[in-house]
Structures are given as C-alpha cells and as structure tokens.
Amino acid sequence: MDDNRSLAMVGFDADDTLWRSQDYFDAAQLEFERIVGAYVDLADSRAQQRLYEVETRNIAVFGYGVKGMVLSMIEAAVELTAERISAADLHRIVGLGKELLRHPVELLPGIREAVEAVARDFEVVLITKGDLFHQEAKVRDCGFADLFRRIEIVSEKDTATYARLLAEFELPADRFLMVGNSLRSDIAPVLALGGWGIHVPYHTTWAHEAQAELDVDPPRLRTVVRAADLPGAVAELAALATHNRG
Incomplete structure (x- = not known):
C-alpha cells in the first residue's frame, strides 16, 4: 500500500453487495x-x-430508498385506479414501507470474510446511496462497519460524486x-474516471441500476459471482494497476 504506483483503496457498495436488499423491494412490489x-x-x-x-421521475424529488419507493407507489396507485383506491389500501402500501425499513440486515454468504481479506492489504471504504436514516441503521447493524476507513452515504453515485470523494481521499x-x-452506480462511473471495478452480479436488480454504457470487455473490469473470489480478483487488478503505472 505504500507503493504510490499501486492500487491503494477498495470501495464497497452496500445493498446487494454486502447484504440483501432488492429481494425485499421485489416482494413489496408484488404485494403492491x-x-x-x-x-x-x-x-x-x-x-x-x-x-x-413514476419512481424514475420522482428520483430527483425523493431520492433513492424505501421512502421514495412508497411515495411513488401511492402516487402510482392513485393514477392506476383513477383515484378509486381506498384509504385502507393506501394504508396497506404505507405498511409495506414500514416492513422494508424494519427488515434485519442479512449479510450475503462469505462477504464479511472477503472484506476482511481485502482490508488486510488495502484501505477499504463503504460507498452507498439511499435514505440516510435507513442506510445508517443498516451500516450500524451489519457487524463489521469498523473495517471501513470511511463510510459515505450519498444521494447519487455518478462520476461527479466519485470525483469529489477521490479528491477528499487525495487519491x-x-x-x-x-x-x-450495479453497473450504473458502482462500475461505469469509476471506469469513466480511470479507476477499476469488480462487478458482483446479484440475482435480482432494479431496472434503473442495470442500465449502463460500458465497453464490451473493459480491461479494468472483472466480474465475480462468489464473495470468496473477491480477494483474488482485487489482487489481479492490483497487479495490473502496478504494471500499468510502472
């Protein structure tokens, strides 16, 4: 890590990278x-x-997360039913949001061990987006927040956000x-800035996060499907980064 030619820091997304999230949103949508x-x-x-x-056009107003989703569900329900939906059913939709906010943190298999392994060789940071209160609660309850040098909860994850964070990291x-x-939020912006990425696909992804413009085979990107393979993929890209700088 002292070699200024090498990879120095690894950022981790939270939802559906460290713990389950989209499964709960999918279940709420089915109930909706x-x-x-x-x-x-x-x-x-x-x-x-x-x-x-409705959710897409409301992102600029409500941001990401459960509360924005529930408000969008209420708006969509009123529109879809031509205002015929009952107050009782609107209350049921609000209840879906409360259930989402109360879900315990469920770590993905092997992810804690993978982050611990990476943290032995690199500084690690957590960069997530969504509702501040909800994300803070999940970070607090995950059980290994102390591994991360910094925890950043941002309103959007785009090139401007990553550029600002890297400037703060002086990196x-x-x-x-x-x-x-997420290719859209975790990978494409970092690659666009000249950084590196490891895509860890989740079995379900919100359509908004699946949309990203990438080269067919970006040389600074790897894809892994198991948490156990993460440390090896990080080491591979770190060696390539050192070679490229050397």
Missing part, C-alpha cells in the same frame, strides 16, 4: 400489484411499468477500485 389488482387488470394497466415510470482514480452489483 396485488393491492392494485383489486381495482384494475394488471396486464392491461401495465402496473409494473407505470410504477417504474488518483487509477489507484481506486470499486466493488458492487
């Missing part, structure tokens, strides 16, 4: 569709697509590697 399905034909109404459209982009499940 069951609620709305009592009023409209789900196929004809394109309920899933219209909810996504050039080519000495930084980001690990995460």
